[in-house]
Amino acid sequence: MKNIWHLARKDFAIFMTDPVALGLTFIVPMVMIVVFGFVFGGQGKEALSELRVLVVNNDSGKGGARLIESLDKLSELNLLETVGKDTVKLDSTRAANLVKKGDYSVALIIPPNFTESIKDGELRANILEDPRDPVTAGLLLGLMQKTSFETFPMLMPSAMMSGMLDSSATMAFDKDLAAAIEKNFGVDLPDSGMNFKDMMSEDFLLGETSSNPDSGGFNMGAFFDKMNKIERTAIVGQKVVNPAVSHTTAGTAVTFMLFGVGAIAASLLREMRSGTAQRLLLMGATAGDILLSKLLYSVFMGTFQLFVMMVYGWLIFDLQIWDHLPAMLVMIIVTAATMSAVGLVISAFSATEEQAGGFQVVIILSMSAIGGAMFPSFMLPNAIKMVSKVTPVFWAMQGFNDIFWRDQGITGIMLECGICLAMTAVMTAIAIIIFKRRLATELG
Amino acid sequence: MNAIEVKEISKRFADVQALDNVSLTVRQGDFFGLLGPNGAGKTTLMRIMCGLLSPDGGELRILDSKLERWQIPFAMGVVPQDIALYDMLTAQGNLELFGKLRGITGHELDKRVDKVLAQIGLSDRKKSRVKGFSGGMKRRLNLGVALLSEPRVLLLDEPTVGIDPQSRASIFELLESLHQSGMSILYTTHYMEEAERLCRTIAILDHGKLLGVGSLDELVKLVKTPRFVRLILRSEDETAPQLPGVEQRRSGMRVDYVPVGEDGLSTILGKLADFRGAQRVEVVAPNLEMLFLELTGRELRDA
Numbered sequence: 001m002k003n004i005w006h007l008a009r010k011d012f013a014i015f016m017t018d019p020v021a022l023g024l025t026f027i028v029p030m031v032m033i034v035v036f037g038f039v040f041g042g043q044g045k046e047a048l049s050e051l052r053v054l055v056v057n058n059d060s061g062k063g064g065a066r067l068i069e070s071l072d073k074l075s076e077l078n079l080l081e082t083v084g085k086d087t088v089k090l091d092s093t094r095a096a097n098l099v100k101k102g103d104y105s106v107a108l109i110i111p112p113n114f115t116e117s118i119k120d121g122e123l124r125a126n127i128l129e130d131p132r133d134p135v136t137a138g139l140l141l142g143l144m145q146k147t148s149f150e151t152f153p154m155l156m157p158s159a160m161m162s163g164m165l166d167s168s169a170t171m172a173f174d175k176d177l178a179a180a181i182e183k184n185f186g187v188d189l190p191d192s193g194m195n196f197k198d199m200m201s202e203d204f205l206l207g208e209t210s211s212n213p214d215s216g217g218f219n220m221g222a223f224f225d226k227m228n229k230i231e232r233t234a235i236v237g238q239k240v241v242n243p244a245v246s247h248t249t250a251g252t253a254v255t256f257m258l259f260g261v262g263a264i265a266a267s268l269l270r271e272m273r274s275g276t277a278q279r280l281l282l283m284g285a286t287a288g289d290i291l292l293s294k295l296l297y298s299v300f301m302g303t304f305q306l307f308v309m310m311v312y313g314w315l316i317f318d319l320q321i322w323d324h325l326p327a328m329l330v331m332i333i334v335t336a337a338t339m340s341a342v343g344l345v346i347s348a349f350s351a352t353e354e355q356a357g358g359f360q361v362v363i364i365l366s367m368s369a370i371g372g373a374m375f376p377s378f379m380l381p382n383a384i385k386m387v388s389k390v391t392p393v394f395w396a397m398q399g400f401n402d403i404f405w406r407d408q409g410i411t412g413i414m415l416e417c418g419i420c421l422a423m424t425a426v427m428t429a430i431a432i433i434i435f436k437r438r439l440a441t442e443l444g
Numbered sequence: 445m446n447a448i449e450v451k452e453i454s455k456r457f458a459d460v461q462a463l464d465n466v467s468l469t470v471r472q473g474d475f476f477g478l479l480g481p482n483g484a485g486k487t488t489l490m491r492i493m494c495g496l497l498s499p500d501g502g503e504l505r506i507l508d509s510k511l512e513r514w515q516i517p518f519a520m521g522v523v524p525q526d527i528a529l530y531d532m533l534t535a536q537g538n539l540e541l542f543g544k545l546r547g548i549t550g551h552e553l554d555k556r557v558d559k560v561l562a563q564i565g566l567s568d569r570k571k572s573r574v575k576g577f578s579g580g581m582k583r584r585l586n587l588g589v590a591l592l593s594e595p596r597v598l599l600l601d602e603p604t605v606g607i608d609p610q611s612r613a614s615i616f617e618l619l620e621s622l623h624q625s626g627m628s629i630l631y632t633t634h635y636m637e638e639a640e641r642l643c644r645t646i647a648i649l650d651h652g653k654l655l656g657v658g659s660l661d662e663l664v665k666l667v668k669t670p671r672f673v674r675l676i677l678r679s680e681d682e683t684a685p686q687l688p689g690v691e692q693r694r695s696g697m698r699v700d701y702v703p704v705g706e707d708g709l710s711t712i713l714g715k716l717a718d719f720r721g722a723q724r725v726e727v728v729a730p731n732l733e734m735l736f737l738e739l740t741g742r743e744l745r746d747a
Contacts (some may be wrong), residue, residue, distance in 0.1 A: 275526025279589070282494055282522045283545040286514075 020351065024358025035366040051136045052382070054095040054107035055079045061115025063152070067144075068110070070151040074143055080104075096128050100236050102401060105133035105378050106140055117229065123148050124229040131234040132247065132405055133378040141230060237405045240320065246404035247397075249313035251373035254335060254396050256309075257302045258364040261343030264294045265356035268347045268435075272442060287436040294347070295340050295428060302336030324403045327410045330417060331403060335396040338420040341427035342367070342392060348434035372397045395419045445472040445508055447597045447628030448493060453502030455488055455652075462488040463499070464652040470597075470630050470645070472507075475623045477643030478632040479732065481742075485652040486632040487525065490601045493630070494522045507596065518546070521595035525602045527582045528589075531575040535566055535585055538574060543592045556592050563618060564588040580611025587615065597628045604638065616642060636732045648736060655739045660732070667730035668738055672702040673712045674728045675719070682721035687712060700728070 016022065055071075057064040072079045081089045083098065090098075095107035109126040111117070117124040125144065129137040240246060268290075271277040280290055310328060313319035321328055346363060350356035368374050370384055371393025377385060388394040399416035402408040448470040455463040463485045470476040480486050491497040493504065495516030503510070506519045529538050539557045543549075548556060561567045564584040574582060587603055600619075604612045619642060623629055633639055639646050640660055648655040648663070656663055675684060677697040684699040686692070690712060691702040701712045709727065716725050737743055 275524050275528035276530060278496065278526070279524055279528035279542070280545065281496060282517050282524065283542050283589075284517050284547070285545055 015354070018352050018354055021354035021358060024355065024362070028358050028362050031362050032365055035369050051076060051106075051139060052078045052080060052104055053136065053140055054083070054090055054098060054104050055081050055110070056090050056092050056095050056107065057081070057110045058092065058112045059110050059114035060112060063115035063118045064110040066151055067114070067148065070147045071108075071143065074147065076139065076143060079108075096235055099128050099130050100406060102130065102236075102398065102406065105130045105136040108140065108144075118152050121227055122229045123152075123227055125231075127230060127232045128235050129232055130236050130378075130405075132237060132376060132401070136378065137232060141232070144230060145228065236407075239407060240405060245313060245317040245319050247376055247401065249309060249317065249319055250397060250400035250404070251368070253306050253309035253313075254339065254373045254393055254400075255364065255368040257305055257336065257339050258342060258368065258393075259360070260302060260305060261298050261340050262346060262356065262360040262364070264298055264340070264343040265347035265350050265360065266353055268294060269350065269353055269356065272439075277439065278442075281439070287439050288432050291344055291348070291428070291432050291435050295337070295344055298340035298343055299333070299336045302340055303333050306332040306336060320404065324407075324409075327403045327408060327413055328400075330410055331396070331399040331413055334417045334420045334424075335399070338392040338396060338424045338427075341424040341431070344431035345427050345434075348431040348438065351438070367391045367393045370394070392420055392423045395423070446470065446505065447472050447474065447507060448476075448630060449503075449505040449508070450489070450493065451503040451505075453489070453492060453499045453504065455485075455492065455497065455499050462652050463492070465502070466649070466652070466654050467502075468647050468654060468657055470628055472596075472628055473623075473626055474628055475619075475642055475644045476628075476630045477639035477646040478630065478649055479634070479636065479639045479646055479736075480632075480649035481634050483651075484634075484649045486634075486649055487601055488652075489649070490522075490599055490630075490632055494520065494599055518593075519595075520597040520599055521590035521593055523587050523590045523598070523600040523603050525605065527579075527586050529574050529582060529585060532573060534571050534573055535561065535577075535588075536570045538585065539589060539592060542589045546593045548592065556594070560588040560591050563591060565614065578608075578611070580607045580614070583607050583611060584615060584618075587618070591622075595627070598622065598630070600629065600631045602633055603631075604633070604635070636736075640732060646732065648732070648739065650736075650740050656735070663732060663735055664730045666738075667734045669702065669730060669734050671709060671727055671729050672700050673709060673716065674726050675699040675701065675716055675722055676724040676726075678721050678723045684721075685716065685719055687715055697723070 053071075055068055057068055059065070068079060068081075071077055083090060083094075083103075090107075092107075092109050095104075095109065098104050099107050107128040109128060111124050111126065114124055123145070127137055127140060131137075268277070271280070271290075277290060281287070307329070310319065310321045310332070314321045342363065346356055346359045350359055370380070370388045371377075371391035372380070372388060373393050373396075377388060377394065377397070380388060395416045399413045399420070402413050402416065406412065446469050448468075450466060450468050452465045452467050453463055454461070454465055466485070466489060468476075478486050478489065488497065492499050493506075493516075495511075495513045498513065504516075505511075506516060509519075511519060530541070533541065536557055539560060540553060543553045543556060557570075558567070561570055564587060566581060566585060566588070569577070569581065574585065577585065583603060587600070590598060590600075604615055607615075616638075619629060619631070631638075631642060643660070645657065645659060646663055647657040656666065658666075675698075677684060677699065680697055682697075684692070684694060687701060689704060690708065691704070693700045693702070701716075703709050703712055713725065713727070716722060719725075733743065
């Protein structure tokens with residue numbers, strides 16, 4: 001027992017000699033609590049963030065404006081009739097393009113005859129959606145129906161009257177037909193004796209909404225069908241066979257590639273400890289050569305790993321990799337380079353393997369969570385969405401989503417590739433500067 | 445022609461003066477020993493000489509040329525103190541990697557790898573992973589890497605640390621043969637015996653200052669202590685004989701008797717001849733250890 005105690009004390013004493021690793025032991029979980037807390041909306045009382053919805057009002061009457069005014073009062077929605085610094089209101093094409101690009105999940109298009117349709121007891125609108133985010137579109141639909149009944153109180157009676165008139169007309173026709181038969185054929189048909197109650201089935205009056213359409217009463221489904229003329233149109237991802245898989249495969253692959261590049265730090269620290277790094281310098285290599293060789297190795301390994309993951313996604317979930325092969329390969333290589341540069345930065349800043357492990361966990365998990373590799377970015381609160389744009393994971397995921405979801409080719413992912421490569425260059429330069437300083441310190 | 449010329453080189457790390465105006469010259473074809481205890485500044489001087497560190501002041505010339513820092517590694521072979529090899533690569537793999545970094549490729553590289561493996565006696569382990577090598581084999585391969593570029597100047601930083609006597613002897617033989625072939629060698633060590641055996645010229649360094657430079661004979665002549673008799677006792681409990689008129693110094697089981705006159709040595713030996721508590725009695729001639737003791741007040745091994 002004494003030996004165990006002595007050995008445990010030895011490990012404790014060794015650990016205490018590395019104050020950075022010691023600090024990371026506490027800082028890592030604290031950072032992760034904050035990151036995941038914000039990601040899941042735990043920063044306040046709101047469980048869900050405000051849903052951003054583009055709005056285009058093509059209605060010439062008052063109805064469209066009134067609907068927008070009512071929807072705008074809802075705390076759940078953030079309606080945007082203009083975007084960014086634009087002062088001109090969005091039109092349908094621009095709104096559709098923004099949804100296609102993935103900047104927004106949903107656009108509500110109010111048609112030109114909206115006011116007239118309300119008078120007819122119909123709620124007409126078009127929701128253009130990115131089906132990757134079914135939550136926003138679904139919620140908008142529900143909120144629109146609720147708000148419409150409040151904003152246009154005559155909408156339901158109007159729709160109901162329209163339905164009743166249809167039934168009364170049928171019954172009036174039936175009555176006229178009976179009279180004609182009696183008159184022409186000399187028969188005496190029994191009086192139907194119908195009143196309002198007869199017009200409604202018992203089931204309907206008792207609140208049963210699924211009464212048989214042939215029963216002569218109202219069919220609630222048909223009633224809502226008549227009233228609710230809101231169309232949902234998916235404008236991206238129509239060809240995607242297995243929608244959820246494209247995100248999860250790319251997200252998982254990117255996250256685990258980040259864990260893979262952490263090996264750079266271990267390898268570099270091993271070389272510095274063993275003196276091989278110094279020997280490489282003695283043989284004519286520079287600090288930059290050493291780091292860039294690690295980057296190159298990691299890019300090769302990462303590219304291979306990501307490609308294998310994508311092929312696995314195809315084998316298991318029918319991920320459509322072969323339709324997008326050139327763009328996918330470009331994005332894989334760019335992603336591997338960017339994530340490897342993250343590994344270089346971790347390596348350059350870590351003096352011990354314990355420190356590298358700590359930095360790795362903080363950087364990888366927070367970047368994956370914030371950047372949209374773990375959860376689609378539309379699930380993130382708006383504040384986090386803003387922060388996520390500084391992470392390379394965000395741009396890598398955007399690239400993969402553009403390819404698999406928006407059916408983009410190489411030209412369609414140029415922006416993401418450019419940003420990723422710029423990040424790679426900056427991170428590599430920082431890593432080389434820091435590593436040179438560390439080598440100088442170590443040699444001193 | 446000088447292989448290495450160091451002029452008034454200084455280097456300071458924070459509040460430690462690692463090198464203080466050090467000047468020395470390694471002549472072409474010399475076997476130069478840099479002797480000093482741990483922390484004397486030997487490794488710092490080596491790192492400056494091989495271009496890994498910049499000095500705060502002073503001048504360095506390699507083969508009579510003032511080189512840029514990046515050029516220095518290409519002008520000489522360097523054997524670092526650490527065994528700087530890749531364990532998971534084979535002996536051949538390690539040599540090929542470092543050879544390519546020096547710009548040696550193709551058939552020439554194959555030829556040199558085989559030549560070096562033969563020189564260090566590891567031809568039969570060419571395809572073996574370094575991981576399975578003994579400490580001595582790793583040390584030899586560590587030296588072999590520096591020989592790949594067939595340098596005219598070779599710097600070795602304590603290349604025999606932690607190895608068995610057999611491997612040490614093998615490395616000595618190799619270094620002697622390289623020296624005989626005309627190679628200039630600078631060898632740092634804190635083992636006096638190594639410096640005495642291998643080096644033609646020896647420099648003694650302590651606390652960043654050069655205490656003396658010269659051949660072994662020249663340095664020994666500087667020792668003020670004459671030859672003396674050393675008695676090694678059987679145990680620490682033994683009482684050493686007291687000899688009147690003889691300066692006597694005891695350290696553990698070791699007792700040194702320093703004669704006053706020239707004929708005192710034989711008198712002391714005569715008196716100790718019948719002492720039964722003696723494990724060994726020997727005459728100690730002036731050596732580098734004594735010089736270091738006289739110059740610094742400390743023993744080389746304890747410094």
